[in-house]
Amino acid sequence: MSRRLAEPPVRLDRSDPAPLTAQLSGALREAMVSGALRAGERLPSSRALAAQLAVSRTVVTDAYQQLYAEGWLDGRHGSGTFVAEHEPLPGPPGPTEPSRSAEPPRGRPSRQEVRRAGVVDLRAGAPWVRDHDRAAMRRAWRHAAEVPPSDDPEPQGEPRLRALLAEHLRRTRGVRVGPENVLVTRGTGNGLDLVGAMIAMGGTPVRGAAPVARFRAGVEEPGYGKARTILAARGAEIVPCPVDHDGIRPGELTDDLALVYTTPAHQYPLGGRLPLPRRERLLAWARRTGALVVEDDYDAEFRYDVAPLPALYGLDPERVVLLGTLSKTLDPDLGIGWIVAEPDLLQRLTRVRAELSDRTSGPVQAATALLLERGDLDRHLRRMRLEYARRRATLVEHLGTRIAGDTAGLHVLLTLPESAVAPVVAAAAKEGVLVEDTRRASHGAPSVHGLVIGYGSAGGAELRRACEVLARAVERHTGEPAALGTGRGRR
Known part of the structure; x- marks a missing residue:
């Protein structure tokens, strides 16, 4: 990779109403798209480029930061700012003559x-x-490569990772559980599939309940399409459950559902968060009917104007299974998620998982554990x-x-x-x-x-x-x- 210093082909127009920072970042981006700036070339320091363009250093540093965030630039500590590796793209189309x-x-x-x-x-x-944080990711994968492979992987997941996930959920979601309550999955889809498989294979949704004679699964309407697909693939009859801008409407649920899938933290796609009175009514319905509530903790990590409400699981662990993932938090390719449930139900899910030869990658678990342990996540x-x-x-x-x-x-x-x-x-x-x-x-x-x-x-x-x-x-x-x-x- 070249380390030569590039001279960016940049001209700023002070008569243009666009801010100088936007002009600079746009000019650099266009130069990288066109190939005038190539991967590996080093850009001038913010001080040098500011002097060259007769602008404040803040203009250059803000433009560089924007391009860092978009992935166009790659910073190397003590070495400078470099054009990142990228595939050439056509320039953005104009509003009048789209290409x-x-x-x-x-x-x-x-x-x-x-x-x-x-x-x-x-x-x-x-x-x-x-x-x-590329250094953190490299460190995690190096650690994973050094972990000896297991000839008998645990279907529930590695104990160290389960303990770290339990602690993570306690701090971030107020869910007080131990490693015995956690099953490590490949994501929420995998977790939901295991719940559906357990019921389809004759398992009982909650302790003491009879096996369901007819697998009817409630899914929010509108709601997460993949949830419908996953449950239908396990033989469930999908029952649309009405929602409004606050979330699912418990008063309109039928009494013959084996489970209901819901996204109470940030309903998909309407975006509401389920108010506490509705949460209580949903759980009362589940107690009365014997149904299982599958809580997808979708988007719970990112809140802006309001504090997150407690997870449904914490209000009634006997009736709720909590699904979570790092796919939306960190990286879709990581393939790590979790099921949180009471130990009895979790053991039944674990047995089903073993029967299906379903598992989560050992190296991925080891890498995730280090990211949690070191505070990188x-x-x-x-x-x-x-x-x-x-x-x-x-x-x-x-x-x-x-x-x-x-x-x-x-x-x-x-x-x-x-x-x-x-x-x-x-x-x-x-x-x-x-x-x-x-x-x-x-x-x-x-x-x-x-x-x-x-x-x-x-x-x-x-x-x-x-x-x-x-x-x-x-x-x-x-x-x-x-x-x-x-x-x-x-x-």
Whole structure:
């Protein structure tokens, strides 16, 4: 990799209304996209570039920090600032003549395909993975490589990791459990599948209950589509359970459900958090019917305006199974999650897992344990809470009159009239912004109309441009401004 000092081809225009920092970061980004700046080349120090451009050093450091956050730059302690490795991308399309390369691929493309096409991906479900503590990750994987392989892996997970996860949940979610309450999974989908398999194989949802004669599973409507898919694959009859902007409505649940799947911390996709009175009514329903409540602790780590409510599990451990994951927190590729349940139910789940030859990678468990043990995960969470709060503020600024569910998590709901949904999606696509509506979250025809906007995987500058595109499209197709405080898409 080259270590030569590059001379960035940058010109700043003080008559341009755009801030100097935005001009500088945009010029550097364009130079990296075009190949004028190549991977491995060293950029001037912030002091040197500031002197060269006759601007304050703050302008340069802020531009560099933005490009670090987007993954364009790679800092090496004591060595300087370098252009990071990246695949060449086409430049972002202009608002008047969108280029063909900016159109998303047909069907539902992967995130890699979308990124290669130069499209801003605002689909929900992915975190920011381009700003990890790389030293911490390398240290964790080196440690994992040194752990001798086991000839008899524990289906419940490695004891050390289970103890660390129990402590993590006590500190972050107020759930008081020990390692005997934790089963290490590959994520929430894997955890939900094990619960579904246990019931499908004749297991009882809760202690003392009879095996279910008919496996009916309640899933929030609208709700997480993969939950419906996973449970249906285990033979469950899916029963849509109505929700509103506060979450699931316990009074409308039928009495013949074996389980109900819910996201009380940040309902997907409407974004509500289940109030305490409804939590109590949901648990009272579960006690009366003998059903199991499967609590997906979705987005509980990231809260902005309000403190998190206690996990449902802590209110009634006998009736609730708690699912969690590090996929949305740290890295989807890590493949680590957990089931928290009372020991009796957990042992039944563990036996089912052993029968299915299902397991979580030993090296991945070892690496995760070190990240927890050294506090690397906690530091990452603190850093990302600040970063996601900034991105959330960008969404509120540009689209705040129509946003719901912005108090937590990595997505919001942009509410729209039904007639405006398809035109806004199409208009955004023409300008290189990929968004999805609520159809994917709905069991049938959507009862709530709008766009589910994820802001975890888009960089700050990408997100601002996408919000401006969406604000224009919303105003054009609804006749009303989306931005707070003005009649334009920005202020």
